[in-house]
Amino acid sequence: MKPSPWMMIGALFLLAACNQKAQQAAPSVANEPAAAATSPKHASGFEPPADSSIPSDDFGKQIALGRQIFIDTGRYAKGYVGNQLSCENCHLDAGRLAQSAPLWGAYPMYPAYRSKNHHVNTFAERLQGCFQYSMNGKAPPLGDDVLVALEAYAYWMSKGESIGVAPLGHGYPKLPKPAQAPDYARGESVFKRDCALCHGDNGQGQQAAGRTVFPPLWGPQSFNWGAGMERLDNAAGFIKANMPLSRGNTLTDQDAWDVAYFMNGHERPQDPRFHGSIEETRKAYHDTPDSLYGATVNGKTLGEGVLK
Numbered sequence: 001m002k003p004s005p006w007m008m009i010g011a012l013f014l015l016a017a018c019n020q021k022a023q024q025a026a027p028s029v030a031n032e033p034a035a036a037a038t039s040p041k042h043a044s045g046f047e048p049p050a051d052s053s054i055p056s057d058d059f060g061k062q063i064a065l066g067r068q069i070f071i072d073t074g075r076y077a078k079g080y081v082g083n084q085l086s087c088e089n090c091h092l093d094a095g096r097l098a099q100s101a102p103l104w105g106a107y108p109m110y111p112a113y114r115s116k117n118h119h120v121n122t123f124a125e126r127l128q129g130c131f132q133y134s135m136n137g138k139a140p141p142l143g144d145d146v147l148v149a150l151e152a153y154a155y156w157m158s159k160g161e162s163i164g165v166a167p168l169g170h171g172y173p174k175l176p177k178p179a180q181a182p183d184y185a186r187g188e189s190v191f192k193r194d195c196a197l198c199h200g201d202n203g204q205g206q207q208a209a210g211r212t213v214f215p216p217l218w219g220p221q222s223f224n225w226g227a228g229m230e231r232l233d234n235a236a237g238f239i240k241a242n243m244p245l246s247r248g249n250t251l252t253d254q255d256a257w258d259v260a261y262f263m264n265g266h267e268r269p270q271d272p273r274f275h276g277s278i279e280e281t282r283k284a285y286h287d288t289p290d291s292l293y294g295a296t297v298n299g300k301t302l303g304e305g306v307l308k
């Protein structure tokens, strides 16, 4: 088969993306994105250890497996993943990047109470939730090799952090509420201008040789309605700091909110906690202006779900 121009463009962007990842992984400050001078990672003084320092003993094997699961989840945690995403798609640079919910910002904060399920969660339970919602899959049972390896990776990466103190750069940045209420049409223009080239005109992403080159933003292969990224505040913060890839912090806050609204104003797989009615499910789990589940956007009521 002759490669189509789109495949060529895809390949070019793959190269650009890899290059970007290599730059993020490099310790040299000169290679850091423009925001590095004020980057919370630097302000916190915490640098996660280099991959090259993963030990070569049994513990090291678990850490290395955890890293593989994190960056190629569908392959290394097969059976627990129901979409085309990997953990790394939302936790950039293999879970190391500040302001991209890095693992070193998360691990020291557990066990923690979560209003999402009304009890104190262990880190392993937190990971289970990622599989159910962000990965639209199944939670690996507690003690499963997949969870043990991910815990090992996060524990190793967080060595030297204080327990229970949120380091700067943890989570996604919290943007101030936008001056104008987020808007679908404005979000669509931002999407066409700054996102569609990589993520596709219909947010479907791009695959090459059965692997995800650009992850889908909505539709059957993306995160489901129960995921954290479904919240406009999470999505706007992630997008502002990290997108367009390699040009983080170039969008205005308003653009980030608008494009988050446009992205989450589309259908995606049903919330696995679905109660039988969109209204009831909204009341139980999505009762916030930051969720568009059950809202009418662009003439359609959201929350029907789409099948894989």
Ligand code: HEC
Residues within 6 Å of the ligand: 070, 073, 085, 086, 087, 088, 089, 090, 091, 101, 102, 103, 105, 106, 107, 109, 126, 127, 130, 131, 134, 135, 150, 170, 171, 223, 227, 228, 229, 234
């Ligand atoms: C679609 C994007 C997306 C994907 C894919 C994803 N996550 Fe997340 N993750 C998020 C968001 C958004 C949050 C913050 C959620 C919240 O505050 O409710 C989060 C939070 C977390 C946290 C807690 C962070 C903290 O600071 O408390 C951990 C740990 C985590 N994810 C691990 C994973 C793992 C492991 C995978 C793969 C199995 C994964 N995530 C896949 C978006 C994603």
Ligand code: HEC
Residues within 6 Å of the ligand: 013, 017, 085, 088, 089, 090, 092, 093, 190, 191, 194, 195, 196, 197, 198, 199, 213, 214, 215, 216, 217, 222, 223, 229, 238, 239, 243, 244, 245, 259, 260, 263
């Ligand atoms: C140059 C290509 C490129 C552009 C342009 C781009 N992205 Fe991304 N985006 C990516 C890649 C690659 C990832 C996964 C990052 C990784 O795995 O390291 C990603 C991840 C994401 C994710 C998390 C994963 C998912 O599928 O939900 C969201 C949300 C996202 N991008 C939104 C946007 C938005 C909104 C824009 C426009 C403002 C945008 N992106 C522009 C390449 C791009």
